[in-house]
Amino acid sequence: MEYKTIMCDVLVVGAGGAGCRAAIEASRHNLDVIMLSKELLGKAHTAMAEGGYNVSLGNVDPDDNPETHFKDTIVGGNYLNNQKLAKVLVDRAPQHIFDLEDMGAVFDRTPEGKIAQRVFGKQSWRRTAYASDRTGSEIMVTLTEAIRKTSVRVFDEVFATRLLVTNGKIAGVCAVDLKYGDYLVFRAKSVIMATGGAGRIFKVTSNAQLDVGDGYGMAYEAGCEMIDMEMVQFHPTGMVKPESARGRLVTEAVRGEGGILLNNQGERFMHRYYPAVMELAGRDQVARSIMTEVLEGRGSPSGGAYLSISHLPRSIIEFRLESMIEQFEDAGVDIRDEPMEVSPTAHHFMGGIKIDEDAATNIPGLFASGECTGGVHGGNRLGGNALADTQVFGAVSGESAANYARENPHLGVDREEITKEFGRLEAMLSRKEGVSPSDARAELTELMWEKVQIFRKEEEMQDAVNQLRRIEKEVVPKIKVDVPVKRFNPGWHQAMEFVHMVTTARMVAEAAVLRKGSRGAHYRVDADPNDNGYYNIVIKKDKDGKMVLRKEDLVITSITPP
Numbered sequence: 001m002e003y004k005t006i007m008c009d010v011l012v013v014g015a016g017g018a019g020c021r022a023a024i025e026a027s028r029h030n031l032d033v034i035m036l037s038k039e040l041l042g043k044a045h046t047a048m049a050e051g052g053y054n055v056s057l058g059n060v061d062p063d064d065n066p067e068t069h070f071k072d073t074i075v076g077g078n079y080l081n082n083q084k085l086a087k088v089l090v091d092r093a094p095q096h097i098f099d100l101e102d103m104g105a106v107f108d109r110t111p112e113g114k115i116a117q118r119v120f121g122k123q124s125w126r127r128t129a130y131a132s133d134r135t136g137s138e139i140m141v142t143l144t145e146a147i148r149k150t151s152v153r154v155f156d157e158v159f160a161t162r163l164l165v166t167n168g169k170i171a172g173v174c175a176v177d178l179k180y181g182d183y184l185v186f187r188a189k190s191v192i193m194a195t196g197g198a199g200r201i202f203k204v205t206s207n208a209q210l211d212v213g214d215g216y217g218m219a220y221e222a223g224c225e226m227i228d229m230e231m232v233q234f235h236p237t238g239m240v241k242p243e244s245a246r247g248r249l250v251t252e253a254v255r256g257e258g259g260i261l262l263n264n265q266g267e268r269f270m271h272r273y274y275p276a277v278m279e280l281a282g283r284d285q286v287a288r289s290i291m292t293e294v295l296e297g298r299g300s301p302s303g304g305a306y307l308s309i310s311h312l313p314r315s316i317i318e319f320r321l322e323s324m325i326e327q328f329e330d331a332g333v334d335i336r337d338e339p340m341e342v343s344p345t346a347h348h349f350m351g352g353i354k355i356d357e358d359a360a361t362n363i364p365g366l367f368a369s370g371e372c373t374g375g376v377h378g379g380n381r382l383g384g385n386a387l388a389d390t391q392v393f394g395a396v397s398g399e400s401a402a403n404y405a406r407e408n409p410h411l412g413v414d415r416e417e418i419t420k421e422f423g424r425l426e427a428m429l430s431r432k433e434g435v436s437p438s439d440a441r442a443e444l445t446e447l448m449w450e451k452v453q454i455f456r457k458e459e460e461m462q463d464a465v466n467q468l469r470r471i472e473k474e475v476v477p478k479i480k481v482d483v484p485v486k487r488f489n490p491g492w493h494q495a496m497e498f499v500h501m502v503t504t505a506r507m508v509a510e511a512a513v514l515r516k517g518s519r520g521a522h523y524r525v526d527a528d529p530n531d532n533g534y535y536n537i538v539i540k541k542d543k544d545g546k547m548v549l550r551k552e553d554l555v556i557t558s559i560t561p562p
């Protein structure tokens with residue numbers, strides 16, 4: 001098996017908001033830094049983020065401060081957050097938005113010329129900084145420009161498939177160059193995982209095509225501890241029509257700017273569920289309210305609700321929700337005059353790789369940041385906190401990985417393990433008979449959408465677990481790519497992703513079964529009233545290859561759950 005070895009000091013896997021920020025930080029330490037991504041530089045999912053970045057600048061509401069931001073984050077997260085991580089988030093969010101400005105990002109301004117801020121759900125003050133409804137795009141353009149001014153070596157369209165661990169410490173990564181089909185081994189003194197979320201394990205999702213959970217799968221296989229994988233956020237407002245756009249996000253900024261939700265009788269139904277906060281209740285709460293309307297026969301024709309903003313001045317809609325106008329124009333709806341039809345969509349992973357305040361995992365030399373990590377957002381992420389997370393923990397992970405690389409040597413890698421890994425990928429191409437990756441993916445995403453969804457039930461989740469165990473045992477080893485070529489072969493990419501999708505889906509479903517009570521985004525219709533849910537669930541692969549789950553005490557520094 002031929003492969004090429006590439007050496008560096010720090011390797012960053014992922015080039016979204018977190019990966020780019022991590023690479024920039026690591027490169028400031030005069031080290032050889034490489035950043036990998038499955039797609040072309042600048043096209044990562046972060047570019048799709050719309051509404052904004054949470055930061056307690058107090059530009060619009062002067063009483064806001066990091067303490068209130070912290071409290072909102074913990075209460076919003078249903079107290080499951082690691083409070084040490086949440087503290088880092090709120091304390092460093094201001095510094096990193098100014099960093100972005102220094103690199104050239106342009107955020108919307110107040111009349112006095114300060115960064116403008118708007119309100120998102122479950123926030124005490126207007127705290128979300130924004131660039132119209134294209135905040136993620138502004139951040140990605142800025143970061144990719146900044147990357148080009150550093151010595152970071154970018155390997156885009158390169159797919160990492162396996163983490164290499166030697167004597168319990170990180171040693172490198174196996175990867176495939178998607179353009180040429182070449183096998184690559186990156187050897188690094190430290191590695192940062194910044195691989196984003198996994199909304200794509202659900203049939204209906206707001207996430208980019210590539211968000212399938214490779215990072216979760218690789219980290220789990222390497223022996224990382226994973227936390228609260230059952231906590232998947234279903235955003236209440238995804239598009240429902242046309243079918244090709246189903247799940248596409250309708251930003252929370254629409255409700256933040258004053259959008260109201262109506263049922264098929266024209267009633268503003270949030271009165272019934274959360275009268276004090278109405279449409280700005282938590283995302284999990286609004287999603288469940290919409291689905292209750294649907295289940296009780298008051299849903300819109302496509303099984304959702306209407307979201308209307310037409311009562312606002314046209315100038316506000318045109319200035320602050322520009323891309324929403326375009327998005328719905330494509331569907332034949334003018335949101336300035338007509339309501340949008342919306343329903344929930346799988347959106348964000350609050351769970352993920354377990355890290356500490358230095359973004360370190362339990363594997364020495366391996367760090368992680370951004371959506372692939374767990375613990376920052378607890379049981380429910382507040383809108384606007386994820387972009388801040390990418391910048392804050394991106395920088396923390398870059399700094400920590402650089403410090404580690406300065407103090408530690410390259411470790412040897414196991415040739416046999418590498419040959420086995422590339423042999424596994426090769427077999428997907430050479431198999432004579434088997435299951436097509438697209439059929440297998442369709443089965444998995446349908447299963448997760450049907451059985452591990454907004455309203456969860458023991459019986460259904462257990463069925464999902466059983467089916468996922470079967471898929472892992474019987475389907476994964478039989479995945480067969482139709483066209484056996486290596487150069488840019490989407491079928492092969494899908495097959496490589498599928499393995500990680502199964503592992504990720506299993507972690508979500510197994511943890512969901514273990515959590516018997518309702519908490520945060522995990523809502524059971526058959527909740528055990530004796531389980532208050534104030535614990536985290538940690539998953540790890542044991543020595544025999546078994547997925548082991550355990551409950552762990554919450555990390556509390558100042559706010560005790562009620």
Ligand SMILES: Cc1cc2nc3c(=O)[nH]c(=O)nc-3n(C[C@H](O)[C@H](O)[C@H](O)COP(=O)(O)OP(=O)(O)OC[C@H]3O[C@@H](n4cnc5c(N)ncnc54)[C@H](O)[C@@H]3O)c2cc1C
Pocket residue numbers: 013014015016017018019036037038039044045046047048049050051052053054135136158159160161194195196197206207208210211214215249347348369370371372383384385386387388390
């Ligand atoms: C439509 C939408 C709108 C949103 N709007 C907001 C918002 O307004 N405010 C907010 O705070 N949050 C928002 N979010 C959430 C936020 O965008 C994400 O949580 C955040 O951008 C994730 O950034 P990241 O850097 O962790 O991952 P990503 O941006 O997803 O980047 C992951 C990177 O990892 C790479 N990668 C993955 N697997 C591999 C592999 N195997 N090999 C090599 N590379 C790999 C990918 O190629 C990519 O470069 C939104 C989410 C969605 C879906």
